[in-house]
Amino acid sequence: MTQTQTSPDRGRAALGPALELIHTGAAPTRSALTGALGVTRTTVGAITAELEALRLITVDARPVGAGRGRPSHRLEIDPQGPVVLAAQLHTDGFTLALAGLGGRLGQPLDLPLARLPRDTDPRVVLRTIADEAMRLLAASPRRCVGAGLAAPTPVTEPERLAVISACLGWPTGTPIGELWEEALRDAGLLLPPGVAPAVANDANLAALAEHRHGAGRGARNLLYVTAGHEGVGGALVVDGRLHTGSTGLALEIGQLTVDPDGLQCRCGRRGCLDVEAGPPALLTAYGLPANAPLAEVDAILAAARAGDRAARAAVDHVAVRLGHGIAAVVDILNPDRVVLGPFHSALLAGAPELLPETVAGRAHWGRFGCVPLRAAELAAPELAGAAELAWAPVLADPQLAATG
Ligand SMILES: [Zn+2]
Known part of the structure; x- marks a missing residue:
């Protein structure tokens, strides 16, 4: 059955692409967003109002572009909006940070794994990271809507197995995706329904972050x-x-x-x-x-x-x-x-x-x-990439960020 897409349908379908354009800095104003999405100004008005209601962006009506061109509303990331948990596993420790949209990484927390022997069960390593992550989240008033881990190993898709984890001393084929989810769940992390903690190779994630916010723009x-x-x-x-x-x-x-x-x-x-x-x-x-x-x-x-x-x-x-x-x-x-x-x-x-x-x-x-x-331009591209990975579900469907 063919259905004619009504304007609200178009608006809903464009919510994710709109948020991604604002997130990457490609649409800093409402007129830039209108041009990039190719929809009417009315539709863009509805989209930005909805993203603002979700506490993802702020719409500043004070005109910018006082010089040439038509003044337009400024679109910015809501500084009090939700965050995601970004984690990076190294051979000798791990780094954690909370990250807002717009590639805004909070102060990274570097922690050694020195107390853990090299052949420690991956479950124990990931649970250690999850416990520290919960402490970091507890200290922030902002809601967590995703979690991403950058790992120093290729990770298979869709099984999410760590292929070469010799540098971590883990068995080849460790189900890193499943164990990461389990560790955060057991530590008590609550994410929006339908959002699961994600894991990917660190170089891939660094590339993604450089593309969105760094030298690859x-x-x-x-x-x-x-x-x-x-x-x-x-x-x-x-x-x-x-x-x-x-x-x-x-x-x-x-x-x-x-x-x-x-x-x-x-x-x-x-x-x-x-x-x-x-x-x-x-x-x-x-x-x-x-x-x-x-x-x-x-x-x-x-x-x-x-x-x-x-x-x-x-x-x-x-x-x-x-x-x-x-x-x-x-x-x-x-x-x-x-x-x-x-x-x-x-x-x-x-x-x-x-x-x-x-x-x-x-x-x-x-x-x-x-x-x-x-x-490369980013100070911590792998960690920034872990944040991108964690934001992926909300960028695909911003309504996931709705409270409750
Ligand atoms: Zn070789």
Whole structure:
């Protein structure tokens, strides 16, 4: 049966897209929102009134744009509105923060897992995080409408199993999604009906956050490259959505061969991007053992900036390997922007011409496929991404934020 969509129906269907446009800063005024949604001003008036009634946004009637163009109401995130819980699990601890809409991350709380032995049951680790999260939530007057966890492991979809959790000392295939839900439920977290705590890979979430609030804003096909706990990770955001493949395991770029005679990789082969373009590769290139303290990495980068020849050579060596890896991915995906995580951003700063030139020189289409390389902008992209994950249900259906 075909039904004609009435104006209220259109308004309800546009509620989520409208909130996402305000959340990402793409629609700071009512007229910008009208243009972006392609609906009438009356409909947009009803949409913004409803989002305001849900305590998600505020509508400021004081005109902006006093210069050229028609004045319009300003749309902002309600500073007293609901929050979500964002959590990031590291190899040696975890970070928590409450996050409002608009990419506003509260003060992150860093907690070590030092008291827990490395082979601790994942259930105990996640319950420890959940208990700390409840303490954080109890100290806030704002209501919690979602929970997201960034994990240093690929996470399968839809089963949500942690695939490589060796860095956490967890068994392969740990049902991290189920255990995270269980931990928060047992700790007493109440979310709106139909909203479940979510978990995803940290690099994927960092890419999503950079796309919405950082250096990836406005990119149509954003490739994100970062050095994680266990090598080099990649992520792709297409038209604002993460591309995670059929089972959540796409963009495993760490296993690209960038030097067949290169360093030994855990996978048994040599010269994978994982071992050639991460922080240990810089240590090795500088003549230090790969397991030297990570503080040495910063020292080498600083020495390179100061003009030290050996340090510069080490930076250049790793930048070229990274460039070869990025070029291979660029050939396949044809992105319009590449955003680099912190370590690779430092390499770009240390080799601002060599790295882009290596990508352009190595990529099949050379300068025709010219892709801007940008440094990531967010201070805590993985945690910010966990917040994005947690906001996903409300962004899809803002009425979930209704109280009671
Ligand atoms: Zn490998």
